[in-house]
Amino acid sequence: MNKLLQKAFDDSIAYRTSLENRRVFPDSKMLEEMKRLDMPLPEKPKEPGKILDLLSSAGSQGTVAVAGPRFFGFVIGGSTPVTLAANWLAGAWDQNCGMDTTSPVAAFVEEVSLKWLLQFFGFPSACGGAFVTGATMAGFACLAAARSHLLNRHGWNVEKQGLFGAPNINVVVSEEVHATILKALSMLGMGSERVTKIPTDKMGRMLIDKIPKPNGPTIICVQAGDVNSGCFDPIDEIINKFKSDDVWIHVDGAFGLWVLVSSKYKHLGKGIEKADSWSVDAHKWLNVPYDSGIAIVRNAEALRSAMSISTSYLKSTPGKRQPNEFTPELSRRARGVEIWTAIASLGREGIAEIIERTCSHAQKAARRLADAGYKVLNDVVINQVLVSFGSDEKTEKVIKAIQEDGTCWCGGTKWKGQTAMRISVCSWATTNEDMDKSLDAMIKCAKGID
Numbered sequence: 001m002n003k004l005l006q007k008a009f010d011d012s013i014a015y016r017t018s019l020e021n022r023r024v025f026p027d028s029k030m031l032e033e034m035k036r037l038d039m040p041l042p043e044k045p046k047e048p049g050k051i052l053d054l055l056s057s058a059g060s061q062g063t064v065a066v067a068g069p070r071f072f073g074f075v076i077g078g079s080t081p082v083t084l085a086a087n088w089l090a091g092a093w094d095q096n097c098g099m100d101t102t103s104p105v106a107a108f109v110e111e112v113s114l115k116w117l118l119q120f121f122g123f124p125s126a127c128g129g130a131f132v133t134g135a136t137m138a139g140f141a142c143l144a145a146a147r148s149h150l151l152n153r154h155g156w157n158v159e160k161q162g163l164f165g166a167p168n169i170n171v172v173v174s175e176e177v178h179a180t181i182l183k184a185l186s187m188l189g190m191g192s193e194r195v196t197k198i199p200t201d202k203m204g205r206m207l208i209d210k211i212p213k214p215n216g217p218t219i220i221c222v223q224a225g226d227v228n229s230g231c232f233d234p235i236d237e238i239i240n241k242f243k244s245d246d247v248w249i250h251v252d253g254a255f256g257l258w259v260l261v262s263s264k265y266k267h268l269g270k271g272i273e274k275a276d277s278w279s280v281d282a283h284k285w286l287n288v289p290y291d292s293g294i295a296i297v298r299n300a301e302a303l304r305s306a307m308s309i310s311t312s313y314l315k316s317t318p319g320k321r322q323p324n325e326f327t328p329e330l331s332r333r334a335r336g337v338e339i340w341t342a343i344a345s346l347g348r349e350g351i352a353e354i355i356e357r358t359c360s361h362a363q364k365a366a367r368r369l370a371d372a373g374y375k376v377l378n379d380v381v382i383n384q385v386l387v388s389f390g391s392d393e394k395t396e397k398v399i400k401a402i403q404e405d406g407t408c409w410c411g412g413t414k415w416k417g418q419t420a421m422r423i424s425v426c427s428w429a430t431t432n433e434d435m436d437k438s439l440d441a442m443i444k445c446a447k448g449i450d
C-alpha cells in the first residue's frame with residue numbers, strides 16, 4: 001500500500017509541476033498515448049503497481065491542463081494545492097457522507113462550511129443547504145424545493161402525489177438562461193420548453209418590463225453572472241417587484257455568487273439575499289477540485305421535504321443535521337472537506353483576492369485585444385470576456401489556431417447571433433505573466449489569420 005500511495009503522490013506532484021510548461025490541450029501524439037489504456041478485456045488480476053503506472057503515464061497524456069494557469073475555456077477553476085491535498089486525505093478517509101452515523105466528520109464539515117458560506121453571502125443562518133456535484137444538481141435541488149413549497153401551499157404534496165393533476169406552476173427564465181436550469185426543469189417534470197423566456201438587453205440582462213405579472217404559483221429564475229457575458233440580471237428590482245408568497249425566486253449564481261465576498265464587486269449582487277434559493281459552484285471560482293456545488297434554500301424545510309428519504313434502517317442521531325435529507329443522493333463523497341479547507345485556508349480576504357485578481361486579468365485581456373484592433377462584445381463586469389476577431393468565419397479560425405497553438409485554451413460561443421471567443425479567468429494560479437504570455441499567443445494567432 002505504501003508504495004502505491006507514494007507513487008500516486010510522486011506522480012501527482014510531477015504532473016502538477018509540469019503544467020507550467022505543458023501545452024494546455026493534448027496534441028494528437030498525446031491522445032494516441034492515452035489509447036494505451038484500451039487493453040484487451042482484463043480477465044486476470046494484474047499487479048496494481050503496473051496498472052497505476054499505466055494510468056499515470058498514459059492517462060495523464062489525455063488530460064487538459066485546467067489545473068494549470070492558462071486554461072480559459074468554459075467557466076472552470078483550478079484547484080489550490082491545499083484543497084487538492086484535502087481531497088487526497090478525504091479519499092484516504094473514504095467516508096460516506098450520507099449520515100452522521102456513517103461519518104461524523106463529513107457531516108460536521110458540511111455544517112461548518114454551510115454556516116461560513118451563509119455568513120460570506122449574507123444569507124439567513126437558518127437556510128438549508130445541499131453539497132452536490134455542481135450547479136446543475138444545485139439548481140435541481142433548489143427547483144425541487146420550489147416545486148414542493150409552491151404546490152404544498154395549494155394543498156398538493158408533490159413528493160407523494162406526483163405531478164399528474166397537480167396545480168400549474170409557471171416558470172419564468174431569461175432567454176440567456178443556462179441550459180442546465182432547463183435540464184433541471186425537465187428532470188423535475190416541469191418541462192424545458194414549458195417556460196416563459198424573457199428577452200434581454202445587449203449584455204444579456206433580463207428586461208424587467210417584459211416579465212409578465214405572475215398569475216398563480218410561479219418560479220422566476222434569475223442569473224448572477226451570465227456564463228458568456230458575466231452580467232447580472234436586475235435581481236433587486238425583480239425581487240422587489242415580483243416577490244410574493246406564490247412566487248419563488250431562484251438565483252443561478254454558479255460562479256457570480258462569489259462576488260458577494262468581494263467589497264469591490266458585491267454591489268453587482270445587490271438584493272440577492274432576498275431570493276428564495278441560490279445555486280453556486282465551488283469547483284469554479286472557489287477553486288476546489290471537481291466535483292463540487294452547493295444548493296442553498298431559504299426555507300430549509302422545503303428542501304428537506306423535496307429530498308428526504310424515509311426508511312426504517314437509515315437511523316441517525318436525532319436532532320443532528322443529516323446530509324442526505326437535503327441532497328438527491330444518499331451515499332456521497334465528503335465534498336465538504338475541500339470546501340471547508342478552501343474557506344479555512346483562504347479566508348474572506350483570500351477568496352476576494354482570487355476574485356478581484358481574475359477580474360482584473362479579464363479586464364486586461366479585454367484592453368489588450370481591443371488595442372490590437374479586435375472587438376470586445378461585452379462590458380467586462382467580472383471575469384468573462386467575449387471577443388470577435390472579425391467575421392464569424394475568421395473568429396472560428398482564430399479560436400482553432402489558439403487551441404492548436406497550446407499556450408492557452410479558449411472556447412467559442414454565439415453571443416447575440418455573433419460568433420465569439422470566450423475568455424473566462426477563474427483560476428487562482430493565473431499570474432500577470434500567464435496573461436501576457438496567453439495574450440501574446442492569442443494576438444499572434446489572430447494576426448496569422450489576417
Ligand SMILES: *Cc1c(COP(=O)(O)O)cnc(C)c1O
Nearest residue numbers: 075134135136178180227254281
Ligand atoms: C457552470 C454553470 C452552470 C452549471 O454548473 P455545473 O457545475 O457544470 O453543473 C449553471 N449555471 C451557470 C451560470 C454556470 O456558469
